[in-house]
Amino acid sequence: MLGGVVSKKKNRTKGVLLGAVGGGIAGGAVGTYMDNQKKDLEKALAPERNAGAIQIEKLPQNTLRVTMTEQTAFDVDSAEIKSRFYSSMDKIATVLVRYGKTELTIVGHTDSTGSAQHNQSLSERRAQAWKHTSAAGCVPQRLESQGQGERTPRASNATPRAASSTGVEIYIEPIVAPQQE
Numbered sequence: 001m002l003g004g005v006v007s008k009k010k011n012r013t014k015g016v017l018l019g020a021v022g023g024g025i026a027g028g029a030v031g032t033y034m035d036n037q038k039k040d041l042e043k044a045l046a047p048e049r050n051a052g053a054i055q056i057e058k059l060p061q062n063t064l065r066v067t068m069t070e071q072t073a074f075d076v077d078s079a080e081i082k083s084r085f086y087s088s089m090d091k092i093a094t095v096l097v098r099y100g101k102t103e104l105t106i107v108g109h110t111d112s113t114g115s116a117q118h119n120q121s122l123s124e125r126r127a128q129a130w131k132h133t134s135a136a137g138c139v140p141q142r143l144e145s146q147g148q149g150e151r152t153p154r155a156s157n158a159t160p161r162a163a164s165s166t167g168v169e170i171y172i173e174p175i176v177a178p179q180q181e
Contacts, residue, residue, distance in 0.1 A: 025101045030174045034062040037099040037172065041066065044091040048072075054088065064172040066092065073167060077114070079125035089130075092170070097137040104138070105171040106130045106145040116149060123147030130168050142175075 025033050041056050041064070048054040053072040057065050073085045081089070096104065108126035110119040124147030131145040 025174050026177055030062050030176055033099070033101065034058070034064060034172075034174055037095065037102065038064050040095045040098070041092070044095055045088065048088050048091075059171075062174050066170040066172070068167050068169075073130075074126060077122065079108075079122060079129050081129050093137060096172070099172075100139065100142070101175050102172045103142050103175055104144070105173070106143070107169045107171065108145070108147040109167055109169070110150050112150040120147055120149035123149045126168055130170070 035058075038056060038058055042049065045054050045056065049056065053068070055065075055067040057067075059065055068085075068088075072088075073081050075082065096102070106127045108123035108128075108130070110123045110126075112119070114122075124145070127145035127147050131143055
C-alpha cells in the first residue's frame with residue numbers, strides 16, 4: 001500500500017538528502033537499522049500502543065509506518081494537535097532524531113464527511129502540523145508532508161471504524177548509501 005499512499009515524487013533529491021544526513025546506510029545493514037528503530041519506537045510508545053492510540057508496523061522495503069488516529073491527535077474537523085498528545089510526539093521525535101539515516105513522509109487523512117476540497121485541505125494541514133511539531137531536531141531535508149483527504153481512508157467510512165480512517169501516518173524509509181562500484 002505504500003506506493004499508493006506515499007508518492008516518490010518527493011522534493012528531496014538523493015544527493016541533497018545524502019549530504020544533509022552525512023551519507024546513507026550500507027545495503028547490508030538496512031534491515032537491522034530499521035528493525036532497531038522499530039523496537040525503539042515500540043519501547044518508547046508502549047503506553048500509547050497498549051491503549052490503541054498508536055500503531056507501529058513494518059512494511060515491505062524496510063519501511064516503517066507509525067499511525068495515529070483522529071481521536072489520538074486531533075479533534076473532529078481540526079488540524080490542531082491536542083495538547084495531551086505532545087508527550088507522545090516528543091517520544092517519536094526523540095527516536096527519529098536518533099535514527100537520522102531515514103527520510104520521513106507524513107501523510108494526513110480524513111473521512112468522507114464534508115466536501116472533497118475541504119477534506120483535502122484538512123488532511124494537508126494535519127500533515128503539516130505534524131511535520132512542524134514532531135520534527136524538532138530533524139534535518140529539514142528528511143521531511144515531506146502530503147494530504148490524502150478522503151481518497152485513501154484507512155477504514156471504510158461506512159463502518160463504525162470510520163474515525164480510524166482519519167488522522168496521520170508517518171512513513172519512515174531508510175536512506176541507503178549508493179553501492180560502490
